[in-house]
Amino acid sequence: MTIDKLTAEEAAEVLKQGALGRLGCIAEGEPYVVPVHYFYDGENIYIHSLPGKKITALRANGRACLQVDDIRDSYHWRSVIAYGNYEEIGDERLHELALAELFRHVPHLTPVESKMTKGSVETIVFRLRVDQLTGVGETW
Amino acid sequence: MTIDKLTAEEAAEVLKQGALGRLGCIAEGEPYVVPVHYFYDGENIYIHSLPGKKITALRANGRACLQVDDIRDSYHWRSVIAYGNYEEIGDERLHELALAELFRHVPHLTPVESKMTKGSVETIVFRLRVDQLTGVGETW
Numbered sequence: 287m288t289i290d291k292l293t294a295e296e297a298a299e300v301l302k303q304g305a306l307g308r309l310g311c312i313a314e315g316e317p318y319v320v321p322v323h324y325f326y327d328g329e330n331i332y333i334h335s336l337p338g339k340k341i342t343a344l345r346a347n348g349r350a351c352l353q354v355d356d357i358r359d360s361y362h363w364r365s366v367i368a369y370g371n372y373e374e375i376g377d378e379r380l381h382e383l384a385l386a387e388l389f390r391h392v393p394h395l396t397p398v399e400s401k402m403t404k405g406s407v408e409t410i411v412f413r414l415r416v417d418q419l420t421g422v423g424e425t426w
Numbered sequence: 427m428t429i430d431k432l433t434a435e436e437a438a439e440v441l442k443q444g445a446l447g448r449l450g451c452i453a454e455g456e457p458y459v460v461p462v463h464y465f466y467d468g469e470n471i472y473i474h475s476l477p478g479k480k481i482t483a484l485r486a487n488g489r490a491c492l493q494v495d496d497i498r499d500s501y502h503w504r505s506v507i508a509y510g511n512y513e514e515i516g517d518e519r520l521h522e523l524a525l526a527e528l529f530r531h532v533p534h535l536t537p538v539e540s541k542m543t544k545g546s547v548e549t550i551v552f553r554l555r556v557d558q559l560t561g562v563g564e565t566w
Contacts, residue, residue, distance in 0.1 A: 308448040308493060310457035317450035319459055319493035321505050353448060353459035365461055 292421035297366045300356050300421060301326045305392045307354040309333065311372075313343035324352060325391035330413040331368060332375075332384045341410055348372035350414055356423075364423030370414025384411045432561035437506045440496050440561060441466045445532045447494040449473065451512075453483035464492060465531035470553040471508060472515075472524045481550055488512035490554055496563075504563030510554025524551045 292300070309322045320340055324333045331352055335341055344350060348371045355365040375381045388411075432440070449462045460480055464473045471492055475481055484490060488511045495505040515521045528551075 306497075308459050310450050310459035312452060312457050316489050316509065317452050317457055317459075317491050319448050319450035319457075319491055319507060321493070321495050321497075349456050351457050351459055353461070355461050357446075357461075367459060369456065 289422050289424060292364060292366065292423055294419065296364070296423075297368075297419050297421035298326075298328070300364050300366045300423075301331070301352075301354055301368055301416075301419065302328070304354040304356065307352045309340065310351045310353065311340060311343050312347045312349070313339060318343055322352075323388065323392045325388055326368075326416075327387075330415050331370060332388060332411065332413050334385060334388055334409055334411045336408055337410060341412075344372040344412070345374075352414065361424060364421055366419060366421030368414070368416045369418040370416045373413050373415065375411040375413060381409075381411050384413070385409065429562050429564060432504060432506065432563055434559065436504070436563075437508075437559050437561035438466075438468070440504050440506045440563075441471075441492075441494055441508055441556075441559065442468070444494040444496065447492045449480065450491045450493065451480060451483050452487045452489070453479060458483055462492075463528065463532045465528055466508075466556075467527075470555050471510060472528060472551065472553050474525060474528055474549055474551045476548055477550060481552075484512040484552070485514075492554065501564060504561055506559060506561030508554070508556045509558040510556045513553050513555065515551040515553060521549075521551050524553070525549065 305323055307322060307324050308319050310319050322333050324331050350370060350372055352368045357363040375384055445463055447462060447464050448459050450457060450459050462473050464471050490510060490512055492508045497503040515524060
């Protein structure tokens with residue numbers, strides 16, 4: 287029985303195949319973790335959000351991580367963590383493209399997300415340019 | 427379509443029923459998130475671990491959170507976040523009891539966990555006494 291570090295390729299594969307992750311950031315000096323839908327284009331992780339605690343936190347301290355796991359059973363699982371700095375997408379065209387891509391990548395968005403993609407002015411899209419990506423798992 | 431705050435009772439229920447959560451802490455100034463098995467006795471969250479990055483981080487900065495979600499489908503989900511301070515279980519009897527309880531609560535421990543419960547001296551058990559617990563969801 288061993289738990290091995292994933293290779294860079296394996297870690298990227300987990301991140302690319304996933305759609306649901308847990309975003310970690312620091313909010314008023316405390317760790318804060320929330321589930322988010324995302325997509326990863328091989329360079330950036332795109333996430334959308336309504337204004338709220340995580341956006342307030344990320345604007346104050348932009349260092350963030352996304353943890354993604356693929357747990358098939360107790361003996362076959364992988365978990366990766368990707369780091370990047372918060373970058374809010376202000377450009378209207380990129381904002382639209384990212385939302386469309388999220389919608390394609392995550393076919394079953396939650397209702398709030400579906401509503402968000404209909405162009406609410408409140409929808410925030412941000413990305414993390416991945417500068418560190420590691421993972422562990424029992425490979426299969 | 428609305429996303430509501432959970433009541434204290436609902437949030438506690440999600441935490442009690444879950445077995446897999448994502449632990450958030452701060453490691454060298456950065457957020458850090460890892461999947462963990464746990465059990466919650468209504469007051470404390472118990473978690474076990476081998477020595478490593480999260481233990482090093484938690485010994486340096488004991489503020490931690492555990493995020494747990496119960497996602498049945500896009501329209502029926504809950505997510506909670508519990509906060510507490512890291513407390514390592516040094517007492518041998520309590521250490522043993524907590525491991526036994528974890529083993530009962532989480533029938534399908536990963537191999538490393540099963541090995542850990544067999545009494546490796548390296549197994550660390552810690553708890554977070556929950557001092558804050560909130561949640562959101564579409565209740566059902």
